[in-house]
Amino acid sequence: MAVVSWKEILLLTGLVVGCYWNSLSCGFVFDDVSAILDNKDLRPTTPIRNLFLNDFWGTPMAEERSHKSYRPLTVLTFRLNYLFSELSAASYHLLNVVLHAVVCVLFLRVCRLFLDKTSSLVAALLFAVHPIHTEAVTGVVGRAELLSSIFLLAAFLAYTKSTSADRSIVWAPIALTVVLVAAATLCKEQGITVVGICCVHEVFVAQGFTLPMLLHTMRQVLQGKDGFPYAVLQTLLKLIVLVISTLLLVIVRVQVIQSQLPVFTRFDNPAAVSSTPTRQLTFNYLLPVNAWLLLNPSELCCDWTMGTIPLVESLLDLRNLATLVFYTFLGLLAYHSLRYRHSSARTVIMALSLIVLPFIPASNLFFPVGFVVAERVLYVPSMGFCVLVAHGFRIVSHKGQLKKISWLMIGVLLTTHAVKTFNRNWDWESEYTLFTSALKVNKNNAKLWNNVGHALENQHNYARALRYFLQATRVQPDDIGAHMNVGRTYKNLNKSREAEEAYLVAKSLMPQVIPGKKYATRVAPNHLNVYINLANLIRANDSRLEEADQLYRQAISMRRDPEFLTSRANRTETPPLLLKMNKLTEARDAYLRALELDRANADLWYNLAIVNIEMKDPSEALKNFNHALELSPRHKLALFNSALLMQESGDENLSLM
Template sequence: SYTKSKGPDNSIVWTPIAVAVFLVAVATLCKEQGITVVGICCVYEVFIAQGYTFPVLWDTTLQILMGKGSIPYSMLQTLLKLIVLMFSTLLLVVVRVQVIQSQLPVFTRFDNPAAVSTTPARQLTFNYLLPVNAWLLLNPSELCCDWTMGTIPLIESILDIRNLATLLFYFLLGYLIVFSVRYSGDSSKTVLMALCLIILPFIPASNLFFPVGFVVAERVLYVPSMGFCMLVAHGWKKLSSNGRLRTLSWIFLALVVFTHAIKTFNRNWDWESEYTLFTSALKVNKNNAKLWNNVGHALENEKNYERALRFFKKATEVQPDDIGAHMNVGRTYKNLNRSKEAEESYLIAKALMPQVIPGKKYAARVAPNHLNVYINLANLIRANESRLEEADQLYRQAISMRPDFKQAYISRGELLLKMNKPLEAREAYIKALELDRMNADLWYNLAIVYIELKDPSEALRNFNQALELNPRHKLALFNSALLMQESGSARLRPEAKRRLLTYVEEEPHDANGYFNLGMLAMDEKKDTEAEVWMKKAIQLHHCFRSALFNLALLYSQTSRELEALPVLDELLRFYPDHSKGLILKGDILMNQKKDIKGAKKCFEKIVEMDPNNVQGKHNLCVVYFEERDLIKAEKCLVETLALAPHEEYIQRHLSIVRGKIMALNTAGQSVPPKEGALTLPEQKKIQKKKKKKKKKKKKKKKKK
């Protein structure tokens, strides 16, 4: 676009310039290197479009300074273009600084060891990295996905042999720059543009203006490789134009293309997965702890914790002071349920953390992810109920080091709930929300706190806030619907149903969603719909305790007691001590099937499990009454009334039993102890018959 900014009459065409500036802005938003295109445009304008050379510019400048001439009009046009381009660049830089809030990213000494080294190691190493990058362009054989940490040892002495590579690089670069700006031929212009594409996009990654988070990064060589290819192509063109070297140049070109094609093909297999990528990097460099960690992460993602642990341990051997490596070891031990070893690893990582320096911001000197060592250690030890206070101290320590550490507030809120401190938990979550009000999980957690505080209306408000941010937040959908259902408000039931239906769309294999839909339908007297939902819940979870009981209860309430019995049998097969199930089964057996013995077994089991179960004991009393064992029924009801002295129905039944007993006594009959017992006259007749038989036996003996 920018190449069209010069009109046929050497006038300025502003549209291509505006388009170029817009594209530079878009490129900068994608990657910081995009802003360097402005520098390339400036070089193109001066040396290519206007055709100036350095000697011409130098002579013109001297004449103007000495007052021997004025600025040519064409040069004024060039200056105007350059001013527009530079102003646009400055504006983009200001915007970029505002985006990062005037703070550079936090890097550790492991990311770029040279950046924290002393003089002269810092300068010597940074300068040596330039020929290293040039060598990667010239011979991209030993490629590595990560060049941080100990990949390239520091140059700590001027006598280091690697300094010769730095001197050779600067000599060749200086020669090419002088050649390109001194002469005006096509060859020099080609070399100049190639150098611009190599040098300018590389400047942000060169550590010249600010430290970066890597030693070498192959990705920053993508644009410079375009300039390098231009140099190679230009050099090959020069060679091939020589008659004696033409054949040889073609052979070398074919060889380069063939070898690079083979390398590209083989390299594709390295990128098959994270594991293959990082293991291929270890073939190039075994002194980078980050690579060992990354192989461990790849294995960890595959749940291969034993192998992952070996790589994480190797990382700690390669870089003993790497906090992240020790954290990885601790996390893997935790996944292997080896809590003691996990705690030891976390404590090592914690001991390696930088010490707090009075008057200096701690957050500026430590990588944010390293603070997770406090969170991980606290999460580990809080599994022990006796160490909850110790875990809380770790969370508070992390917060004191970085007051905007959101995860520390979240984890501390969870712990405080576990410690039955909902008010403090609420404060922790409110602080976290001040840092991130768009986090649906935080609003959900705060709602749970309000449930603990017995404030359902505020809990529902926070659930609703979570759902505004994330309409398909599964836990908020389910728990808010449950809260609406428990409120008993008929007005809230349609919304509760809508949320549960959305929940089962998200979690189609969770039986709880279908069960609660069934309970809602029962509340609305939609028995057929309730039956469908309950059966769906049981289908997904065949031993779903609540679903089995409520389906049986539904059958009982809709006069389908006999259909309820097999459901109750299934319930009691899985949960033989289910009191309500036993009561319901006993009622059905006694009232519908007239199976007094079966009902009695159910009620006796309830009383055996819980002698203070009023309903079970009362029903057993009714069984005694049905068996006509009035004395036992009376005694049973007296005991039951002692458990629930204000229950009117027990008093009424006791009065009925006592009335029966009194009526029998008034009639001169003994109280029958159980069903089928003989009356008093019948008992006397039997006794007379027994006496007669005894007399007959005595007479026979006398005759003998």
């Protein structure tokens, strides 16, 4: 196997830097906000062990609202970024660019196993510049793909050295492979699929089996006509070790997520909640959609959820032809690679394994995922695609009359892809540029209209934001969140009547509570805020306090857990609604129940102290002010009110407490 030269490393690195240097001027957008800006696990004050207890977004794995994405090693790199530069986005983007360059070099090394020196370099160059990678490289959260790919490729390279010259097993590379697979999985879940790639390589490349040969050997053994050859026994032993290691990793992974899958709504993945045959037809149609993104990455979109891709509801839908063509082409490639032993067949089978196996976790085959299409999950599958393109280039370039044309075509392809990638990076400069670019590709996704509205809202441009939120309600009339956004924006524009009307529409879309059925599994938890928002709006009218209180109670009755603790706090915020209604005991009890769920919340202790003052219990109030200050020494309101309480009381014993 030819090694990678320094010239090739410099060429790949230079190309990556040339394509992605403008990403350093981009900020934190889309999922970066939750993973970086809002994630307390990045802060030095958070214990390191929390990274191994929480999901990718900083939510405890045990909580129902957890996304169940367990990637502590990726979060650890975010934390290192924060340690050196806090929230300077440039450093996060710079590390992503460096990691992409490392992946490209490792990929070139892997390509040398199946391709000659020239075509393997073509594959690596195409991978370096492919526009489908902008989401994984320029989007900071795409680091999960980058890190997982590094360990995945390293694990595969280690495994290829597990057989010695005399065909005996070398156990050290296998042990290293298992460790690297575990590391890849701790960066992103799809890292575990490298085990399948290793198995394909072992059987069809290292041992040189074809599918007919494999079936014949198994039939001979089952009929007792022949035993397993020594080489086959060696192969079986290695594969058994890999499979057992994989099963152990899966078991640990299942335990980490508390044996629960994340809760997604029908807006995240509409086909997942559709009936037969719509679900199957749509999921199968998504395969050629992903393949087309690799072939023609011209219209890229950061969010493919909701109505981006209409459901395929009938066998007569013409889009089924695309599915048929995709499976026909895939079947022909598989037939070619599994039936023959020549080098071309081995290259194709490894390319197919790189395409298919890493994509399986995102295919909805075993469990529904929270997206329709996600460009960054194509990062590893695109490696197999690049191998196929380079293999085709090698075949064509060896034909004398087509050699110059093939070189011209590959040059044009690399140039156009590099330009597309560079231009696509500018879309990730801000949330406004990202979502407006997505709307140019797709106008049927209400989430995109909402997100542009949010970006304008953050700029305090409420009038323009309202237009986008209203358009979201037109595109998706049953989108509760869109109507909530309209209501909030009307409130910011001081249009209380219109705000209330919008909230009432959102409330009417909420599913009715079914006794004995867990409500949270049927609706996104944040949608319950419609009750809180509506109550906060109408409580300004003293004649509607009871109505507001009823809405708070309704929200609280639907979720009695820490995730919805804010509803309890809102219900008794300062000036406390229940105090305003002269329900002092109920206000105190509400705070005490909230503190049972979250005793580390300084605001709850502070508000409880305010209730104690109203109940003429200064000693208890001061004690609760002190609790708040222990948790948050800079809690200005607690400091001021505790000092004021001691001064006004004139009680020397109280001031010494």
